Amino acid sequence: xxxxxxxxxxxxxxxxxxxxxxxxxxxxxxxxxxxxxxxxxxxxxxxxxxxxxxxxxxxxxxxxxxxxxxxxxxxxxxxxxxxxxxxxxxxxxxxxxxxxxxxxxxxxxxxxxxxxxxxxxxxxxxxxxxxxxxxxxxxxxxxxxxxxxxxxxxxxxxxxxxxxxxxxxxxxxxxxxxxxxxxxxxxxxxxxxxxxxxxxxxxxxxxxxxxxxxxxxxxxxxxxxxxxx
Amino acid sequence: xxxxxxxxxxxxxxxxxxxxxxxxxxxxxxxxxxxxxxxxxxxxxxxxxxxxxxxxxxxxxxxxxxxxxxxxxxxxxxxxxxxxxxxxxxxxxxxxxxxxxxxxxxxxxxxxxxxxxxxxxxxxxxxxxxxxxxxxxxxxxxxxxxxxxxxxxxxxxxxxxxxxxxxxxxxxxxxxxxxxxxxxxxxxxxxxxxxxxxxxxxxxxxxxxxxxxxxxxxxxxxxxxxxxxxxxxxxxxxxxxxxxxxxxxxxxxxxxxxxxxxxxxxxxxxxxxxxxxxxxx
Numbered sequence: 001x002x003x004x005x006x007x008x009x010x011x012x013x014x015x016x017x018x019x020x021x022x023x024x025x026x027x028x029x030x031x032x033x034x035x036x037x038x039x040x041x042x043x044x045x046x047x048x049x050x051x052x053x054x055x056x057x058x059x060x061x062x063x064x065x066x067x068x069x070x071x072x073x074x075x076x077x078x079x080x081x082x083x084x085x086x087x088x089x090x091x092x093x094x095x096x097x098x099x100x101x102x103x104x105x106x107x108x109x110x111x112x113x114x115x116x117x118x119x120x121x122x123x124x125x126x127x128x129x130x131x132x133x134x135x136x137x138x139x140x141x142x143x144x145x146x147x148x149x150x151x152x153x154x155x156x157x158x159x160x161x162x163x164x165x166x167x168x169x170x171x172x173x174x175x176x177x178x179x180x181x182x183x184x185x186x187x188x189x190x191x192x193x194x195x196x197x198x199x200x201x202x203x204x205x206x207x208x209x210x211x212x213x214x215x216x217x218x219x220x221x222x223x224x225x226x227x228x229x
Numbered sequence: 230x231x232x233x234x235x236x237x238x239x240x241x242x243x244x245x246x247x248x249x250x251x252x253x254x255x256x257x258x259x260x261x262x263x264x265x266x267x268x269x270x271x272x273x274x275x276x277x278x279x280x281x282x283x284x285x286x287x288x289x290x291x292x293x294x295x296x297x298x299x300x301x302x303x304x305x306x307x308x309x310x311x312x313x314x315x316x317x318x319x320x321x322x323x324x325x326x327x328x329x330x331x332x333x334x335x336x337x338x339x340x341x342x343x344x345x346x347x348x349x350x351x352x353x354x355x356x357x358x359x360x361x362x363x364x365x366x367x368x369x370x371x372x373x374x375x376x377x378x379x380x381x382x383x384x385x386x387x388x389x390x391x392x393x394x395x396x397x398x399x400x401x402x403x404x405x406x407x408x409x410x411x412x413x414x415x416x417x418x419x420x421x422x423x424x425x426x427x428x429x430x431x432x433x434x435x436x437x438x439x440x441x442x443x444x445x446x447x448x449x450x451x452x453x454x455x456x457x458x459x460x461x462x463x464x465x466x467x468x469x470x471x472x473x474x475x476x477x478x479x480x481x482x483x484x485x486x487x488x489x490x491x492x493x494x495x496x497x498x499x500x501x502x503x504x505x506x507x508x509x510x
Contacts, residue, residue, distance in 0.1 A: 045508070048501045075496060076291035076307070076314060078271045084285050084292040087278070095241060095286050 002030040002165055004143040006040035012163060014049040022054035023117050024073055030165070032188075034141045034217040061092040065105055069113030118167035125161045126172065132158035134227060135176055137206065138186040139165060139194060142218055146186065149223035157227070165194070170202035177204065184208040184226075188218060234263045241286040250350060250401030250427030251284055257404045258317070258346070259288065261411035265315075273314045275303040277329070279321040279355045281348040298328025301336050304343045310496040312342065312482060315415055322349040326362040326382050336420050337391040342480040344414045344421040347384060350429035351436060358432030368435075384424045385461025385472060389454065394419035394478040396457070397471045400445060401427045402438055406469060413450070413471055419480045426467065445469055 001016055003009040009031065016027040059072040062083035071092075074080055084094035089106060091097045097106075127143070128135070128150055135158035136146050146159040158181070160172060176183055185195045185206040190213040199205050210226050212218055237259040245251045262272060269289040276282040278297040285294040291314070295303045304318035325333055325347050336345070352370060353359040360370045362382040369376050388396045395417045399407040407425065414421035426441060448470040451457055457473035482488060 045504075048503075051499060051501060053499065076270070076273060076311070078268070078313065080270055082269050082289055082291050084294060086285065086292075086294045087296060088294060094292075095239075096283075 001027065001163060002139040003032075003035060004140055004161065004163070005035060005038075007042055007045065008163065009035065010045050011049070014051075018049065018052040019117065021073075022052050023070060023113055024054070025113070025117075030140065032141050032217075038141075062094055063090060063092050063106065063109075065092060065109050067112070068116045069109050069111070070116065071109070114167055118169070121164045121167065121169060123169055124172055125163065126158060127161060128158035129156040132156045132176075132181055134158070134182045134184060135160055136184050136186045136210070136223075137173060137194075137198075138162070140188070142186045142188060145218040145220055145223055149220045149227075152220065152224060153227060155227050162194075166197065168197060168201040170198060170204065173198065173202060173206075174204060182208065184210055186210045186218070187212075189213055230268070232263050232266060232268050234259050237262065237269055237289050239287055239289055243287055244283055245280060246431045248428065248430040249280065250425070250429065251281060251348065253401045253404050254281075254346070254348060254407070254425055254427065255284055255288055257399075257407035258411055260404070260408045261415065262315075264408070265412055265415060267315055267415075271313070271315060273304070273307040273316045275300045275307065275316070275318045277320050277324045279324055279348075279353070280350070281319050281321045281346075282324075283355070284319065296328075298324035298330075299332065300324070301329060301332035301345065304345070305336060305339075305341050308341055308343045309482065311494045313494060316343040317346065317415065318343060319346045319348065321353070321361075322347060322351060322363045322384070323353040323359075323361040326384070333388075333422075334391060337388060337393045337422065339481045340394050340419045340478055342418050342420070342482060344411070344417075345423065346411070347422065347424045348427045349384060349424055350427040350433055352429060352432045354429050354432050365435075370432075383461060386458070388422050388424075389458050389461060389473060392454075392475075392478070393422055393473065394475050394480075395421040395471070396424075396473045397421070398424045398426065398461075398467075398469050400441055400467075400469055401425055402441055403445075403469070406447065410469075410471065413474075417474065417476070418483075419476075419478060426469075441467065448472070450474055 001012050003012050016029045020027045054073055056072045056074050058074050058080045060081055064071045086094045088096045089103050091102050127147055133156045137160045139162040143161045150157050183206055187194055192209055195206050272290040274290050274292045276285040276294040277300040282294055285292045293303045300318040300320040304316045308316040349363055351363045352361055358371050360373055360377045364377050366380050367376040397410045399410045410423055414423050444467040446466045446468050448468050450471040452474050460468040460472050
């Protein structure tokens with residue numbers, strides 16, 4: 001996950017905890033120096049989200065094979081069924097295994113969990129013109145500069161903003177491409193890692209890129225200059 | 230309900246080599262917990278990777294088997310979340326003194342109320358006998374056919390230099406004494422470091438039963454730091470027992486101002502907190 005401003009950070013950190021606990025996975029929330037050292041004026045923060053812990057009171061198989069990939073989780077406490085949280089491949093009780101069938105089943109269960117999560121994640125947020133001719137695709141603080149540049153140009157601009165990076169929802173990018181919109185990947189780095197992820201997940205290569213890697217964040221002028229070309 | 234030592238057994242067949250010190254260490258650990266009247270669901274064991282880590286399957290309780298050298302942070306987290314659980318971390322000399330040495334140093338300094346069992350067999354045994362910081366200098370090991378290049382770390386000297394609240398040394402060949410040491414360590418309110426000199430008949434043939442029997446000298450509980458340092462630095466004798474105990478050093482949690490007077494445990498306090506006060510000017 002990736003934050004873009006103060007409100008985003010406040011909301012996404014809550015989602016990060018909920019996802020980590022419900023899906024029993026580690027969640028990485030990306031932030032940037034540009035965001036953490038900027039000042040934002042906000043009227044008020046959104047209401048806190050409901051805490052979701054994905055807990056059951058007690059159980060038998062801590063790593064039970066389930067259809068959605070999520071096994072029942074309970075907190076260690078006196079009187080409850082004990083289990084082993086194992087970094088080694090394991091059976092439904094957490095006990096280490098080298099049995100091919102059990103390994104495949106456990107591995108596929110974890111894969112199903114990511115599919116379940118992907119279905120639950122929201123689509124990327126679209127900002128800007130309803131019938132755009134050029135759409136930037138990006139994540140993090142790039143959102144803020146593109147949105148600031150929009151009222152300063154007569155071009156029909158759009159911005160597709162990714163809060164949830166992985167598992168990646170890429171359908172919207174393919175849809176824009178089908179409509180004949182020029183898609184530009186905007187990244188504040190040299191290698192274009194986000195573009196590589198889109199290629200890997202969607203098998204879609206975005207040839208147009210705006211990259212900046214001089215140790216500075218994007219400025220509004222960078223955007224305006226690019227679209228002038 | 231009466232707790233029996235068999236309550237701690239699992240139905241997993243051990244994969245340790247015949248004669249491995251881990252058999253006796255597990256026996257002493259189970260015995261100590263039974264004598265302390267603790268049932269498996271009252272104990273959290275954390276393990277890392279290694280021969281000792283493979284013990285995660287072979288003792289009942291709430292168990293976490295994490296990454297190499299990281300048994301201590303897992304134990305610290307479990308302890309801080311719920312102090313009603315007894316938390317025991319098991320780690321080998323390799324993981325403890327290489328990848329995990331920072332965790333050891335800071336856990337001693339922070340004095341969390343957990344127990345650490347360092348299984349010291351003087352080598353990385355699971356990966357077939359590579360050198361660790363406790364392997365004797367010059368000893369020929371895998372990938373070091375001409376002998377170990379660097380010097381050693383003396384675990385006792387290292388721990389005692391950090392002003393610990395508890396440091397003990399036991400021997401896997403002496404279950405009775407080791408049981409007593411583990412009991413004292415679990416009861417001690419603070420970070421109890423227990424170094425266990427462990428037999429490894431496969432990769433450390435020199436440090437065998439005869440070697441230890443000829444050198445071990447048992448001591449009573451000691452609270453004099455100078456004496457303790459002389460015990461661990463002695464080149465001819467291997468002192469076992471509670472080498473140093475200082476109950477005056479408060480454990481980490483007891484020193485937390487914001488936890489004073491709280492009757493609940495953090496694990497039961499997960500709820501929404503308003504950050505309005507932080508934002509108000």
